Amino acid sequence: MPENLYRRGKTWWGRAQVAGDEHRRSLRTRDRTEARRRLTAWLEDLNRAAYAGEERHTWQEAVVRFTTEVLPDNVKPKTATRYLVSLRQLDALLRDRLVDRPESLPADKRITRTTIADIVSERKKSGATNATIRRDLTAASAVLKACTGWGWRDDNPAKEWDRSHIKERRAPILLPTADEITAAIAAVPATMGQMMALAWRTGMREDEIVTLEHPQVHLPARIDLTKTKTNRPRAIPLTGPITDLAVGTIAGTVRHLKSKLVFWHGDGAGFANFASNFAAQRRSHGIRFRFHHLRHRFAVDYLRAGGNIYDLQQILGHASIKTTELYLDYLTPEEKEQAMHGPAQNPAQVQRFGTDNRA
Template identity: 35%
Template structure:
């Protein structure tokens, strides 16, 4: 029997020809031979097995078994036109995390049991996330985000006829029940103090400080403000068009019953002909840079920038023995919502203002109201006026 370099034997089902390994299988009464395009016996063994499995599947089931890698490639060509760029990036990150559990599998090998083992591993086995130094266990929210990405790929497989079900949904909601078996335990929202918000605003660069004030006044998410263009600000009507989650559009008023809700800060922002962005920055040129002043551009890492500002304020407050409680940018949205309701304004208007699909989501802010205030914002001011009152907000209240 011919041998390769160094007298290496060909693996079972393979043979040498001119220094290259070939595979050989018998299927459908035929003797099939083909080049494996390698002289490495280990690689040849793997390639021959993969091709044999496909050939057997074709012979037995009339169609070749699809690999998860093939599904991932097909999904990757289709999905970018269906979701936002940020969502696509998040999906890819999640799928990279799940890759060790899915590599080398066929589509029909991904079942409820595998999904369960993935969840158990992510929940119980510590791992070192990208960019971190120490191992951590994934939170329920993180696991759900990862499964959402995998579910998107499985939905694509179903659409393509590669499988009949989505194993992620089957595991999450057995028996087609509505409630997911993965439930997050959410801690109560602790609203930031206005004094602490002002400390962060004072520390932030001018336009970034404006973004913080705008979030507090409008309730817009950080990503929504970052994506806002000057054309989205209607100065005549005093309104702002917001592009929200899943590319949904909504328009909010910046003045309500004579009270400012963002028009003052947004209308005073400086503009740059170099960018359409409402909020922009100009990166500092290095001392040895020959490029001169950098171009104005939209914020790319606004969340990280905010985190660094809050961290700097916290360090300074600790040195000066000042009271300061760090808070995420999203808490400004919560503070806006509570201020809106505390002023007697309608919860239904707030729902549209925040872009909530369901009023149930908005109702979580009722926990911060008295029973009388709840009656006002939900039933209207039949006993005290219309649904859009103008009581003083939390931040303006003086004891």
């Protein structure tokens, strides 16, 4: 086999002579061991096509092509990482399967809705949660969707399978107390404490704070967020309940002469490993809450301070008001009434709970 491998630049290529025809193909890797594995799979496909009359595609081949051609340009890095974790879990269950049209395959090689149901059963037996299994199915669906685009098959059983059987149970929201947050901010390094304070006062997500740049900040009016979880830009007003406290937090940061980042270390570099650093601080200081819980604390504080549920939806960047409504469960009846019917900063917002015509 070694003679069938060669390099172009730093990338390994494969070549083969099958049925009198010469074939060459990029193996899309710089690793020799991985190149040999991909070459073996490719040679098997060539031989099937030449001597059995049609080409077959393995699940592993589909995953390799998906991770090299689809993931890099179409999926966010964090999502890509979750996909890769799921695909590793699925490998043991699908490695012997073929991704071609089921009707052309032996029953034990097909990927159908029955196959997906079997995967769910096996993952449940292994102790995987419903949330994890749903993520696994999303990753499998993404690969099978790519296979339809490549013309290998016409259906996507992972997408078609009824996921109501594995409903995801939302974990109870943890609301750290003000004293807990204040103590934690005092315990961690100063810059990390400022980042925690900003999350507490704006509901911004961890990644949004880590990547926040000065051109996005317009004191004392607002923060413009362009790099969001949903890819939908949004603005956080700094003139409303609770959010006005963020002005002092940002004003208290030290600006680096060369870096645009609001929060930096060293020579203006960003915090590439902030999540793991915060986890280490939690262990070191016995902090019981996660960084994301500061977002929950802000949401409840905002509503308790008289904020409107629709304004909160815009601040948090929720696509659906139903997600924001979860925070209503943490209010008194009077606070809930105010949150649902009180004046909004955006008066054009359509009211879900009806209008209040009282004087």
